[in-house]
Each structure stands twice: as C-alpha cells, then as structure tokens.
Amino acid sequence: MRRDTFLKSLAALAASGALPMQAWAAANVKMMIPANPGGGWDSTGRALGKALQDAAVASSVTYENKGGAAGAIGLAQFFNASKGDPNAMMVMGAVMLGGIITGKPPVSITQVTPIARLTTEYNVFVLPENSPFKTMADVIAQMKKDPGSVKWGGGSRGSTEHVAAAMIAREVGVDAAKINYVPFRGGGEATAAILGGNVTVGGSGYSEFQQYIEAGKMKAIGVTSGARLKGINVPTLKEQGINVEIGNWRGVYGAAGITPAQRDALTEMIVKATKSKAWAEAIEKNGWTPALLTGKAFDEFVDRDFASLRAVMVKSGMI
CATH class of the missing domain: 3.40.190.150 (Bordetella uptake gene, domain 1)
Incomplete structure (x- = not known):
C-alpha cells in the first residue's frame, strides 16, 4: 500500500x-x-x-x-x-x-x-589543553584577582553552566555580577571556542566533551554533581570545597x-x-x-x- x-x-x-x-x-x-x-x-x-x-x-x-x-x-x-x-x-x-x-x-x-x-545530566567544567591553569583552584585564584579576566564559556544566558559559574563565584567570595560569561547558541559552538582557547574554562554535559577529554584536548576540573559520576574520574566541586551542586x-x-x-x-x-x-x-x-x-x-x-x-x-x- x-x-x-x-x-x-x-x-x-x-x-x-x-x-x-x-x-x-x-x-x-x-x-x-x-x-x-x-x-x-x-x-x-x-x-x-x-x-x-x-x-x-x-x-x-x-x-x-x-x-x-x-x-x-x-x-x-x-x-x-x-x-x-x-x-x-x-x-x-x-x-x-x-x-x-x-x-x-x-x-x-x-x-x-x-x-x-x-x-538528568550534570555539568563538567573543562580547560583547553594549552591552558596555563591546571585545576579549578587555579581558575578561582585568577578570578579573585580579576573576575573579568576569566572567560566562562557555555550555553545561552540562564543555562545551568551559567548558573553554576555564578554560584561558584558567590561561594568563593567573588561578585557574581562581575563574572565574564560568554554564551553560545549550541554545544558545537562552545566546543570550538574551548578547543580554540577563546574561553578560559568551558562548561556543559560530560557527554558533549567526553571525546575531547579522553583525547587529552580538554582537561576536566570539576563536576556539579553531589558525588563523583560513575566511571568518570573527575572531582566534584564539593570535594574541592565549593558548595555547588546543580543538575541539568x-x-x-x-x-x-x-x-x-x-x-x-x-x-x-x-x-x-x-x-x-x-x-x-x-x-x-x-x-x-x-x-x-x-x-x-x-x-x-x-x-x-x-x-x-x-x-x-x-x-x-x-x-
């Protein structure tokens, strides 16, 4: 038929x-x-x-x-x-x-x-492979010196990675209104910006960055989950003394x-x-x-x- x-x-x-x-x-x-x-x-x-x-x-x-x-x-x-x-x-x-x-x-x-x-998926924050920073502590230290010098890249304004970045700032004593957040229209654009070193730190779901993390092109420095994700050896923000947990x-x-x-x-x-x-x-x-x-x-x-x-x-x- x-x-x-x-x-x-x-x-x-x-x-x-x-x-x-x-x-x-x-x-x-x-x-x-x-x-x-x-x-x-x-x-x-x-x-x-x-x-x-x-x-x-x-x-x-x-x-x-x-x-x-x-x-x-x-x-x-x-x-x-x-x-x-x-x-x-x-x-x-x-x-x-x-x-x-x-x-x-x-x-x-x-x-x-x-x-x-x-x-539900938790966000992971990553650094490009050629970043001068090695850990979330390095990023936070720089943000405390000069909040605008740290470019946080992720989804649109209001995305969970944007909210998480603002929460991190507030938790470490930085005025969240002063963070330098760069929004992208999609995961592909954000990934390209991170790989190109156009942002200091990027955030998204682990699945979007997984292949680049495994290939060594990105370094994962923290996840927004309450406990470490199964099979993923990335420290939570809470483990690092930052009381932030948020799911997407x-x-x-x-x-x-x-x-x-x-x-x-x-x-x-x-x-x-x-x-x-x-x-x-x-x-x-x-x-x-x-x-x-x-x-x-x-x-x-x-x-x-x-x-x-x-x-x-x-x-x-x-x-």
Whole structure:
C-alpha cells in the first residue's frame, strides 16, 4: 500500500473512532529541537526520535533545529506553528527555564503542553589543553584577582553552566555580577571556542566533551554533581570545597491547544520509547541519568524548578 493511501486510511479510522488516537499521532512525529546541532538538546531529541521508532510508536520522525536565546526562538516557532498538532513535540529542559527567567521572551513554556522529564545530566567544567591553569583552584585564584579576566564559556544566558559559574563565584567570595560569561547558541559552538582557547574554562554535559577529554584536548576540573559520576574520574566541586551542586534535566513538551486525550497519547508514546533498546543505548552512550516523570508530577516539578532557579539567580546577582 502506498504511504499516502495508508495515512488516509489511518485518518479515516481515527475520525470514525475505530483507531486509538496514539496510532494516528504516531504517523509522523515532528520534533522541534530549539538549539543548534551538536548539543545536549540535539542529541536528546534525535535519541528520542530513534527510540520512538524502535518502540514502534512512530512510523517516522522529522527534526527541526532552531537555536538561540536559550531555546526561546525555537519555543516561539513551536508555539506559533504547531498549535493543536498532536504529532508535534519539542525538547526542552532546565536551560529553557533559566533563559525565560533572564530573557523574559514573548512566549513562555506555560503556553505549551508538558509531557515528560526524560533525563538528568550534570555539568563538567573543562580547560583547553594549552591552558596555563591546571585545576579549578587555579581558575578561582585568577578570578579573585580579576573576575573579568576569566572567560566562562557555555550555553545561552540562564543555562545551568551559567548558573553554576555564578554560584561558584558567590561561594568563593567573588561578585557574581562581575563574572565574564560568554554564551553560545549550541554545544558545537562552545566546543570550538574551548578547543580554540577563546574561553578560559568551558562548561556543559560530560557527554558533549567526553571525546575531547579522553583525547587529552580538554582537561576536566570539576563536576556539579553531589558525588563523583560513575566511571568518570573527575572531582566534584564539593570535594574541592565549593558548595555547588546543580543538575541539568531535559524533557519534552507537546504543542499548545492539544486535548487531554492527545496529551495522554503522547505521554504513552514517550513512556514506551524510554523502555526501548535504542533509548537504553543512548542513556549508556551519553552518560545520562534516567529521570522519567510524567503527568501532574512533572507539572509540579517544573513549577518548583522554575521557582528554585529564579531564587538561585537572584542570590547570584544574575537578575
């Protein structure tokens, strides 16, 4: 049967009520990735798309990258172009909440439909291989002498690595408002800047820097987790006397204006995808921590995290 004939048949069955909503929604998932290629949201979105197909809840997945402003540009496009579309999804997470707090964009995350939290990943801070510094203590000593001379590179303003850098400054007695933070539109840009020595210290998820750390092109000097990450020999900030712990979670939202039944269908698809072999492989490969949360519990988590991030930013002088 031709694909167009098949899809028309699905549409007719769905309209008649003979086919579950999720079967029709699974015909072609449209995945908005509100970041440039090469970063954590990009790898999450594409891994999720592969898992949806592996779990046989999506027949195809198309992707669109739209980076900038901590995901706010992609969010606005997703909101305007996908209203009522039960097939549309958007990757998001803590970085987007931080960007909304600092940037106050015209479209907020509250205008689209929460589906699920997927993973948590902690940030790692790295030095380029030719850096005159060797440890986080070296970086902090220089920052205490001249805060502006230390360039912190990472994701958009309000990203977890930006928040972490401000928290580090506050913890060591430096005015967080004086830190020199250089935001990038995606993980690829940040990586290039670090490798090129254009920033003093870079921050992101470990998976984004792993190949460069293992090749000796970057030196990892601290992670934002409470305890050392399994299989990763990098000291935590807390081990180094810096009382900072912050995780970068990632999740997925549906379009504005979908019905409760359509939200339930998308949620069911995501839950099935996270049980697939493809998703398990992505978790292992990227060093992500599974953190599935759906429904009301996810709604409440986002509200709490939004308030918590805002409080941290206020204390750190970011807003």
